[in-house]
Amino acid sequence: MTEYVIQVSNLCRQFGEVKAIQSLDLNVERGRIYGFLGPNGSGKTTAIRMLTGLLKPSSGDIRVLNYRLPGQAQNLRLHIGYMTQNFSLYEDLTVTENLRFFAKIYGLTATGRKQRIAELLDIYRLGHKAAQLAGNLSGGQRQRLALAAAVLHQPELLFLDEPTSAVDPENRREFWEQLFDLSDRGTSILVSTHFMDEAERCHKLAIFETGIKRADGSPDELMRQMGAHVVEISSAHLRQLKQQLTRLPEVISAAQLGSRLRVLVKDQVSDPVAFLRQQDSLSAEDRLEKVHPSLEDVFVTSTGAGRP
């Protein structure tokens, strides 16, 4: 039987008139990396804040590690780690001082503290920066420090809210390696992102738009079950072609990728290549090719409904 670290049913949260999260159902398995994919303002942060007990839900049930929220938030806090979207460690404390502070807060003993901090400085390659103020670190170093602080007490469940939004691609790769290390050692991880490549690394993910979960599943599942075909067109007149194709009701979207146009066609059209060939706007020398869907295609297909 699969064990769930997060179980949410019918969760809603409103800020005044704004519905930040609408009837969210969610089951996150233990030991997995679960992704929240969505644009800014889609409710990812609100959802994470409710799952960590920082925000009270307007309605709905939340169980995290079998603690009922928001009532048992205080008990839950020893077992979760939380890395906020913005750097929230003390910029006027050094790397070691920051870690020592959180170690004391989490109740580590003096010897355990020393050992664990040394270990973390080593894992996250911060040893040479140990005596530097956190405010003087680079983006990648800050993010490693924040992760170190979040996993200090070896939590069972880790929440990461857009951890890589201020980090260069190289550091992002490395960061994900570290997440897989943690996952390998049994930590369950919930991570929000707006990067497709990151979402694709998750074991499972949920796609959010305007506070509504549009789709969930493993990246492969999502790509297989996507209700659309993907066709790439090579043509000399991509801008005009794009405008004309997007007017068709059968076309979900068309996006230019360099010299090609990536067109999503609804799957009620059985032969998308033939369908596009029939269009007047295509000339004979244009080349068409049906390709495998990417996660971005899944994202565009599943979030299209909310757009005008």
Add this chain to the structure above:
Amino acid sequence: MKSLRRIYAIFSKELIQLRRDKMTIRMVVMIPLIQLLLFGYAINTNVRHIPVGAVDQSQNGLSRILMQTISATRVVEFVARYASIQQAQSAIASAKVRAVLVIPADVSQRLARHQSVGLGTPPSSDEETSRPVAQWMVDGSDTMIAGAVKSLRSMPLTELLSKPANRNTPTFEVTLLFNPEQRTAVNVVPGLVAIILTMTMILFTSAAIVRENERGNMEMLIATPVRPIELMVGKIIPYMFIGALQAAIVLGLGKLLFNVPINGSLWQLGVVTMLFISASLTLGLVISTLAKNQLQSMQMTVFVLLPSILLSGFMFPYEGMPRFAQHIAETLPATHFMRLIRSVVLRDAEIADMTFDTFWLIAFTVLGLLVASLRFKKTLD
């Protein structure tokens, strides 16, 4: 045990942050130092050297001697002469002088018959004899200035005629306890402890929590197991030491520079000061749970600070205020501390004799800590 460890964590973190904040450290020392020097010398309720003018309508030797005699009191200083009363009045209106002495043309006759000169007892029925020697026109808008000039109303003029002073037996004998020389600094310096502590303690703590919010540290902090009361207590302990240091600076320098005695016992002084520091710190914490940013916390601090200066008895006697103002003053910790510290420092009073003010400060601290902890939510709602 775990709770203590978390309080210690917050406390040591605050200390490190404070140590790195050079400007704040400087202010901790400079605020009491500069304000003590400034107010110790500057605040003086014994008014001296009021600039005044004269309209001399008699223009004789006697009028000049009269003015010299008045100058000798040092209450006023003649800085200008005016030809007419109109000129003098416009000089008062434009604040060139605060008062004008009008010496009438017949000053010699008036003086000769005046009682204070003591040339025998004039017939009391004679209206001529009861006329004053000269007239003061005073800018009455400032009551302190007016009072000082009024005190000249019945000054003896015997020196004028080199006569021995006629010794009038006073109705009452007045014995001035604790401050026989009537030095203002004796009253101001202990009061200054209350004002400076009100200002710095409330400001530091109110900013302390708000700053965590503004810098974005709070979101991480409240996701940890730390409890609101632990956060509050850990935050205020470092500032208790700072408050004690500031009180020591003010009272120590007050003794050194202004010779303000510390008559009471030091431990009693320590107890009342710590009580007041705690009360002010918890007030700061309450403010911090209300304010959204440091500007707001600053405004609220000033909102408390002004009545603490004006109503606590620091500037004006508590007894002279109307009832409703006294009630407002009673809610301020500074009022109670003002009484306590002046009693302990100047009059060697025992805390046991001042249980009301003592318990009031304790109650304020407990209540404040409770309100702040309840108001501080560990959520972002």
